[in-house]
Amino acid sequence: MAEKLLEIKNLKQHFNVGRPNMVKAVDGITFDIYKGETLGLVGESGCGKSTTGRTIIRLYDATDGQVLFEGEDVHGKKSAKELKKFNRKMQMIFQDPYASLNPRMTVADIIAEGIDIHGLAKSKKERMERVYELLDTVGLNKEHANRYPHEFSGGQRQRIGIARALAVDPDFIIADEPISALDVSIQAQVVNLMKKLQREKGLTYLFIAHDLSMVKYISDRIGVMYFGNLVELAPAEDLYNNPMHPYTQSLLSAIPLPDPETERSRRRKSYDPAVHNYSDNEKLEMREITPGHFVYCSEKEYNELKAKYAK
């Protein structure tokens, strides 16, 4: 776990810069992703979690900050060759399996597009073999290769999306709400598949979602975002057992659990940003309270939290 695969440093993504409707979607976040781990990113819609994912993979150009992949900056001026190198190592799985597959391409062509671009197959035969192999990996079969996306169900399409991402042998996959559009029983199938692939291929995931129970299940560490900021980052267990930031606490208290008794006695907390009562000159940053557990707070809060949680 010690080796860093990705370092995100003070990443900012602002839209409509310089205009009155400027949006600070991501406003200076810093975190690392270690080799072989799954980092979950949660938050409400509009908190910037998807923008973070898309900026990391350079679907958006970052306004400020750095994304270092194995020590090299992803952003900035790049030759076509350098870009290709990054694109092979980083892939993305999208939320909507209905919109993210080209309806006019066969499954084989969708999956092999990356193979063709990077010239990974020497002959037609090798290309198709690779496609069959990938289909098999994600639990589909050979006959599916010549069909079109509309012939598949949501869960199957998401499997095609995963096969496409795997086609170029990436090290790192960003999964942006990969299961939100699927049924509960199918969600479990896709999550199990992603975990299996991670074990077999040593993949690193950034898993973006708003379903906190699934995120806890799949992630090693979880980051909580609120209005473009990362407010808490901790190992999955730790975050659920000891949420420190008041926003995380409110978020956790809002998840309905499939247990009628706990639901009847549920006490929901609401989050009011005014509770912090920050003054202008306080410096807000991520501070480590207990080992590996970071909270976005002021110096004063840091001391309070430290007294409360660190023994």
Added chain:
Amino acid sequence: MEKLLEVKNLEVSFQTYGGTVKAVRGVSFDLHKGETLAIVGESGSGKSVTSQSIMKLIPMPPGRISGGQILLSGEDIVPKTEKQMEKIRGKEISMIFQDPMTSLNPTMRVGTQIMEVLIKHQNMSKTDAKNRAIELLRLVGIPMPEKRVNQYPHEFSGGMRQRAMIAIALAANPKLLIADEPTTALDVTIQAQILELMKDLQNKMDTSIIFITHDLGVVANVADRVAVMYAGQIVEMGTVDEIFYDPRHPYTWGLLASMPSLENDEKAELAAIPGTPPDLTDPPKGDAFAARNQYALAIDFEEEPPMFQISETHFAKTWLLHPDAPKVEPPEAVKKRMRQLSSTFEKPVVVKEGK
């Protein structure tokens, strides 16, 4: 308790190019006053079609109610004409839809959309209706309703729009509210607010609610009783405690086991239900769930199971409850939540077809 709604052996089918899709295949349930019934199931299980049939909102053709009765306060609404239905919709039964972004009219002010119901069903004057609209918006927790009433839907956030939808649905004090995945498009924090609001309003107005969702957490939060649907049929029905603490149908087991629990620390593989739901143009012989069911018996592929009764309120449609069936252990994740409920009969009893 007084029965508000009785659905008896409802069958709904759709004519398509591929043949007739039997979307709902003999569904029976009843709903008491002030009660919340949750209907859960995968997409395509017929839960939305069932609820839309109650309001007769399914397009006919291609849709057709091919059998059964829907009794609202004792009166069958299946033979009613469109004109007669207009008097019922919004007044007796109203509906909240999943997507608050598309189910409001973008060209009408929010206030006008609420007033529409009041003017039509309660013969209110325009000024009275407007005052009532403001009152309703305040009731559903929208701040500054005097200002909001004149705004358009695009000026509202997702949660606010869903609140406005609830205000419209409740405007004429309906006896029955059908909520079709009302919180699926919302964030968890907003979802929690909307659920609280709905429960609060239910207490105040004594409305019955049919709550359609696939989120079992939400079910545990809102429901009094739960109906689990699979392939157009109710496969298990019972009180919320019976479904969560003493589930009997393997499909219900599958649903409960495929959800990761927050307290669960181990990282064992999730028990996914393999495969996909059956094609309802040609429903399989026997038990529709048999092909995906690891507990399936030989008879499941031959003959449809009857409904077994496990307690006064608990029903399940599976051969596993037959006295001759082998004893099976539910999956680990389900066994953990199982407990003995006092209301359970000593032995499951077969009930007649269609309950």
